[in-house]
Each structure stands twice: as C-alpha cells, then as structure tokens.
Amino acid sequence: MSTTHATASLVDSKPALSHGVAIRPAVPEDASDIANLYQSVYGVLDSERISDHYPFAQFMDAGWVARSCRSGEFCWVVALHGRKLVASFGALPNVGAPGSRDLVAEQAGLIVADPWRQRGIARELMATLCAELAHARVILAETRTANAGGWKVARANGFVPIGFEPFAHSMPERHEAMLMLSRVRASALDERRNDYCTSAKVRELAEVVARSMRFEAPPARDVPGLPTQLHSLEAAIPHLARPDGTCADARRLRDTLRIERQCRLHHDWARMFPRLGGHRSGVIGLRRLRGWDRTSTRYSDEYFVGYQGSEPLGVVEVSLDRIDRRARVLYHHSAVDGLQGIFLAHVLRTLEREAPSTGLRTVVIDVRADSSRLHATLESLGLFPSIYYPALIASERGRIDAVQFTRILDADPSDALDGVREMDTLGRRVMSKVLSLTQNDERLSRVSREKVYRGNEMSILPGHCADTPRGRLTDA
Numbered sequence: 450m451s452t453t454h455a456t457a458s459l460v461d462s463k464p465a466l467s468h469g470v471a472i473r474p475a476v477p478e479d480a481s482d483i484a485n486l487y488q489s490v491y492g493v494l495d496s497e498r499i500s501d502h503y504p505f506a507q508f509m510d511a512g513w514v515a516r517s518c519r520s521g522e523f524c525w526v527v528a529l530h531g532r533k534l535v536a537s538f539g540a541l542p543n544v545g546a547p548g549s550r551d552l553v554a555e556q557a558g559l560i561v562a563d564p565w566r567q568r569g570i571a572r573e574l575m576a577t578l579c580a581e582l583a584h585a586r587v588i589l590a591e592t593r594t595a596n597a598g599g600w601k602v603a604r605a606n607g608f609v610p611i612g613f614e615p616f617a618h619s620m621p622e623r624h625e626a627m628l629m630l631s632r633v634r635a636s637a638l639d640e641r642r643n644d645y646c647t648s649a650k651v652r653e654l655a656e657v658v659a660r661s662m663r664f665e666a667p668p669a670r671d672v673p674g675l676p677t678q679l680h681s682l683e684a685a686i687p688h689l690a691r692p693d694g695t696c697a698d699a700r701r702l703r704d705t706l707r708i709e710r711q712c713r714l715h716h717d718w719a720r721m722f723p724r725l726g727g728h729r730s731g732v733i734g735l736r737r738l739r740g741w742d743r744t745s746t747r748y749s750d751e752y753f754v755g756y757q758g759s760e761p762l763g764v765v766e767v768s769l770d771r772i773d774r775r776a777r778v779l780y781h782h783s784a785v786d787g788l789q790g791i792f793l794a795h796v797l798r799t800l801e802r803e804a805p806s807t808g809l810r811t812v813v814i815d816v817r818a819d820s821s822r823l824h825a826t827l828e829s830l831g832l833f834p835s836i837y838y839p840a841l842i843a844s845e846r847g848r849i850d851a852v853q854f855t856r857i858l859d860a861d862p863s864d865a866l867d868g869v870r871e872m873d874t875l876g877r878r879v880m881s882k883v884l885s886l887t888q889n890d891e892r893l894s895r896v897s898r899e900k901v902y903r904g905n906e907m908s909i910l911p912g913h914c915a916d917t918p919r920g921r922l923t924d925a
C-alpha cells in the first residue's frame with residue numbers, strides 16, 4: 450500500500466483522464482485544498498458550524514488532513530487539473546481490531562468539485578483508491594441516498610449493497626439515510642465460514658445480500674436471548690465463564706454488579722485482560738471511522754464500566770455524534786461471558802431515557818453473525834438487522850460474517866426513504882428488506898406506510914406495511 454507520501458513532486462500521477470485531469474495519492478501540501486473542497490460542497494454557512502452537515506468534520510480541518518496524510522492514518526487520493534485540486538477521496542486503510550488479521554478498509558468522503566462532475570472522475574478516483582487498498586480483504590463504502598452518484602460509482606467499482614441505515618447522518622438537505630456497500634475479495638469469501646446459525650431476521654437480510662454476492666447465507670435457529678436483567682441472570686446462566694476457565698457466581702453478581710458511566714477509561718483493558726480484545730464478546734470491535742472536531746462538543750466517547758466491588762468486569766464504549774443524533778457501540782469487552790445482555794440493555798436504556806434531552810435518534814451496534822443469542826437479545830431490546838457484512842472478520846478457522854443492528858428511537862423508519870432519489874434493483878432489495886425487518890417492532894409499526902418507486906421518484910401511499918406483498922418496494 451503506498452500511503453506514505455513525501456512531496457508532491459515525488460508522487461506519481463496516473464496518466465491524465467480525457468479531460469486533462471490526473472489522479473494521484475495526496476501529499477500534506479494538498480491539505481488546504483482538500484479541506485476547502487469539503488467546505489465548499491458541504492459547508493452550510495448559516496448553520497452553527499460550517500461542518501454541521503457533514504459527519505466527518507475533520508475533513509474540513511486542513512491541519513487534521515495534513516497530519517492524517519503525513520502519518521498514513523488516512524489514505525487520500527486526489528484529482529488535479531494542472532495545479533487545481535478538483536476531487537478528493539480517502540479511506541482508513543485498516544479498521545480491523547488491533548493485532549487482528551481482519552484487514553478491513555473503510556472509505557469516506559468521495560467529492561468532486563461541481564464544474565468537474567459527470568466526467569468519470571469519481572469512478573476513476575475510487576478505482577485508484579481501491580488499488581491503494583490492495584491489502585484489504587473487505588472494503589466498506591457508506592454512500593448517500595439523496596445523491597445517486599456515490600453508490601453508482603461504488604457499484605461501477607464492484608461494490609455490492611449490504612445494508613440500509615435510516616437517519617444515519619445530518620447532511621445539507623436532511624437527516625439522510627445511507628446505503629452501505631462492500632467489496633469483498635474472492636479469497637475472503639472462499640475463507641468464509643458458514644458453520645453457525647443466526648436469528649431468523651438476520652437470515653432474511655443475509656439471504657438478500659447472499660443472492661447479490663453469491664454465497665450461502667447461514668441457517669437460522671431460534672435460541673433464547675441472553676438475560677438483560679440482573680434478577681434473571683441466575684436462572685438463565687448460574688455459572689458464568691471467565692477466560693481463565695473459572696466460573697463467576699451469578700447469584701453474587703446479581704447482588705453486587707454495578708455499571709458506571711465514565712467519560713475517560715480508567716483501566717488499561719488490553720493489559721488487564723489481554724485475551725479479551727477483538728470481537729470475543731460477540732460485539733464487533735472494529736476501529737471504524739468517527740467524526741472529530743477539536744473546536745466543538747459534537748462528538749464524544751463514553752464508557753460504561755461494570756464493577757463487582759472494585760474489580761472491573763466489563764466495558765462498553767459508545768461513540769456519540771450530537772448532530773447526527775446517533776450513537777455507535779464501538780466494542781464490548783467482558784471478563785465474564787454471559788453478561789453481554791445486561792451491559793447492552795443498560796446502555797440502551799440509559800441512552801433511550803436521555804433521548805428527550807439529547808435528541809438521540811438512532812443507536813447502532815455491529816455483532817458477529819455467529820452470535821445468535823446476541824441477535825435474539827438485541828431483537829428483544831427493539832433493534833433490527835440493518836447491514837449484513839459478509840466475511841468481515843478473521844477468526845482462527847476462517848472469516849466470519851457480521852451484522853449491524855439499529856434501534857430507531859423517535860421516527861417512523863419508512864420516513865428514511867423520503868430523501869432517496871434513485872436506486873438500482875440490488876439497492877432496493879436491501880432497503881426494502883431492512884425496512885420490513887423494522888415492522889415487527891410494535892412501537893415502530895404504529896405508523897406504517899407503503900412506499901413505491903415510480904421511475905426515479907419515491908411516492909408514499911398510506912396504510913400498508915413495507916414489504917408485505919402489496920407494500921414491497923417495486924422496481925422502476
């Protein structure tokens with residue numbers, strides 16, 4: 450991967466495209482032009498901050514862009530016409546769990562200056578970035594639904610839709626849903642394991658993605674969820690396993706476990722529990738791209754730490770974006786297996802209780818596809834599967850799929866379709882399936898609507914649930 454760049458003069462540009470535009474990896478000297486480009490396209494001057502309508506405020510900060518370029522933390526590619534920067538795009542080259550062989554890259558920020566659009570520049574930029582990310586087994590691309598350019602460029606570069614994220618980001622036009630796409634190397638699919646079961650809902654989404662990507666979705670199995678209340682812990686799991694092979698007494702835990710919220714982690718989990726990292730709890734622990742802004746309180750990380758007496762037992766890290774009104778569970782580490790439901794239910798109840806004052810709208814969490822008890826637990830807590838990630842993580846015996854679950858706190862999920870301009874058949878199938886999976890949630894199905902595509906327009910007819918035979922999103 451060629452992400453370390455010295456000076457502009459040393460960087461090879463690809464031969465110019467037909468419009469005299471050349472593409473090359475960015476150098477720190479490009480930082481101001483890159484930041485200005487994001488500001489000119491996404492900056493809304495009359496909002497409180499210029500970056501309020503873009504999830505990654507750091508892309509508008511020339512200092513951050515220069516540092517990320519210099520360190521290789523973010524892999525940037527740019528398009529230039531002469532000396533003028535006309536397009537930019539980038540990726541976190543490896544969001545895999547520390548020390549893992551996950552090898553997952555996450556792309557973000559595809560942008561072309563207005564006068565240069567519709568000339569194939571974005572498509573070429575993405576092709577160049579994918580070549581820079583040749584080490585990655587899986588590349589993720591979250592794309593807009595109010596601008597069809599993003600997902601079209603991804604589709605043209607071999608990406609396949611794998612999920613739909615209602616109300617994901619605050620964008621200039623609206624609180625916009627995103628379409629998640631993934632490009633999985635054939636070798637990663639070959640190494641993919643299928644010897645586990647998922648929940649029935651997860652299987653439904655997996656089947657849609659599997660059809661597009663040509664793999665076999667894991668079978669479904671009905672299993673009970675993990676306990677979500679301390680008083681039910683003892684009956685469900687009397688002896689909880691510790692990684693050293695000993696057992697924790699559920700009755701003692703019931704009486705003594707307390708979960709504290711901290712804004713800074715006081716314990717070095719990696720040192721205290723070296724065998725707990727990664728995705729062992731069933732919650733995926735990738736280091737996904739997060740917004741950052743040194744000048745505001747828009748983003749924060751919070752830690753929910755469980756103690757028995759003074760002994761830390763587990764932690765959930767949650768990243769909050771107050772403008773996107775979204776919380777993402779980043780990981781869960783626990784020294785005792787079986788407490789995941791207690792921890793996650795506590796986090797969700799806390800976030801939901803505070804939602805009227807924080808304005809939180811959605812909560813998302815990625816979990817392993819082979820953790821069917823966790824699927825049942827999250828579904829019992831009102832979450833639904835929204836993304837199915839094939840072959841996302843590496844395990845000792847091959848790669849395993851993962852699932853994003855979403856909880857919508859204060860909106861009708863079908864309203865997420867309102868800004869969708871245009872979508873191809875594979876995208877529609879995924880969107881339709883995800884929306885149908887929200888419908889079993891009684892709280893959300895109070896308001897259900899039928900949405901139908903007519904040409905490129907989405908129209909809404911009152912009265913039917915999405916994905917019932919009458920309510921299915923129909924192909925244009």
Ligand SMILES: CC(C)(COP(=O)(O)OP(=O)(O)OC[C@H]1O[C@@H](n2cnc3c(N)ncnc32)[C@H](O)[C@@H]1OP(=O)(O)O)[C@@H](O)C(=O)NCCC(=O)NCCS
Nearest residue numbers: 560561566567568569570571572592593596597598599601
């Ligand atoms: C989206 C964007 C990056 C596309 O850049 P571009 O250089 O014009 O894209 P390309 O010329 O490579 O077009 C690739 C394909 O997308 C289509 N496309 C591009 N913009 C489109 C749009 N706004 N609506 C519908 N289709 C579009 C092109 O027609 C072309 O289709 P084809 O493969 O059928 O020929 C650019 O419009 C932009 O910067 N928009 C604002 C930022 C944004 O929304 N980025 C997307 C983030 S996911």
